[in-house]
Amino acid sequence: MTKPPSTSDSDIAQPADERGFFAEQQPKRLNLDAPAKPADDAHYLGHRDRLRSRYRDHGDTALADYEILELLLFRLIPRRDTKPIAKALLERFGTLAGVFGAPPSLLQEVKGVGETVALDLKLVSTVAHRTLKSELKGKQVLGSWSSVIEYCHAAMAHEAREQFRILFLDKRNALIADEVQQTGTVDHTPVYPREVVKRALELSATALILVHNHPSGDPTPSRADIEMTKMIIDTAKPLGITVHDHIIIGKDGHASLKGLRLI
Structure with a gap:
């Protein structure tokens, strides 16, 4: 019987950003001979829970700007430590307003931010603008x-x-x-x-x-x-x-x- 050709990692097209990667990747066959590895997400899962608890119990005043951005990125990039990404965004654009005001093309220049995440950040900005505009509509x-x-x-x-x-x-x-x-x-x-x-x-x-x-x-x-x-x-x-x-x-x-x- 002819053996099917193997597929290397370089032959597999990579998705646009991290969210697509983790959502779309297929289960891999277990290699029982390989040594066990510790879970690589264990170091930040507890951090996420603690950050959410601080926000729930004390509101936004208990969090730095990069932590507020982290909370949002938790949803956009579910299986990755988002603290470095949040800090990189603030370092690049200066403030939260600068991050949300930046065009998607520039957001994607920050490592870890793909097209989908960039558009979701812009969506947050749009919601904020529409909210402020609604406060003016029909008023003097x-x-x-x-x-x-x-x-x-x-x-x-x-x-x-x-x-x-x-x-x-x-x-x-x-x-x-x-x-x-x-x-x-x-x-x-x-x-x-x-x-x-x-x-x-x-x-x-x-x-x-x-x-x-x-x-x-x-x-x-x-x-x-x-x-x-x-x-x-x-x-x-x-x-x-x-x-x-x-x-x-x-x-x-x-x-x-x-x-x-x-x-």
């Missing part, structure tokens, strides 16, 4: 200014390219819509005042809050930012549309053109 935005800043910071502070976002408000200054109108380069976004006003009329908006980010991290407005804002104000005013403010978001803060008395 000018009376919830800190919530506006918090939402815009979460949505834009860690973007690698400039975005120009508009908050459209009704006559009660309640949020009608929040849209990214333009995405540009690392230091410039083309903005067309007529398009801004056209969209406001389509939504029956009577007021606007303009927002854009500076990927450099410095929210200081440029001369071009100021001039562009004044052009939008001049285009919108004859049509009964008010521009309340133009907010510039940086990684560690924000600037308000109205607060700086530049408009």
Whole structure:
């Protein structure tokens, strides 16, 4: 009888990340002649239980940022010590906000993070953004200014390219819509005042809050930012549309053109 050809480890295609590996691998035939090996997961299973207990009993204040990230990675990577991965993510991106704000392609550059885990981390970020946005929907935005800043910071502070976002408000200054109108380069976004006003009329908006980010991290407005804002104000005013403010978001803060008395 012809013996079937053997398959080496190099012939087996490896899955995209750790979760796929452990979920999809087939049971291996036992080699009774091989010496017994200790379970390689024993050293972190107890750690996971202790970390969960601390969180359950004392809340997030009892945990460092890397431990919070570990708790999440427990679910995403079920059979691996996730502490080194959590620490590597924070070392690479600086903060939890930096981790969740990073694009999937950069997340995957961290050892141990595959495509599936990167997308799941971005899903957490999306849930947080939607939660903050829901707090603004239908409310008088000018009376919830800190919530506006918090939402815009979460949505834009860690973007690698400039975005120009508009908050459209009704006559009660309640949020009608929040849209990214333009995405540009690392230091410039083309903005067309007529398009801004056209969209406001389509939504029956009577007021606007303009927002854009500076990927450099410095929210200081440029001369071009100021001039562009004044052009939008001049285009919108004859049509009964008010521009309340133009907010510039940086990684560690924000600037308000109205607060700086530049408009």
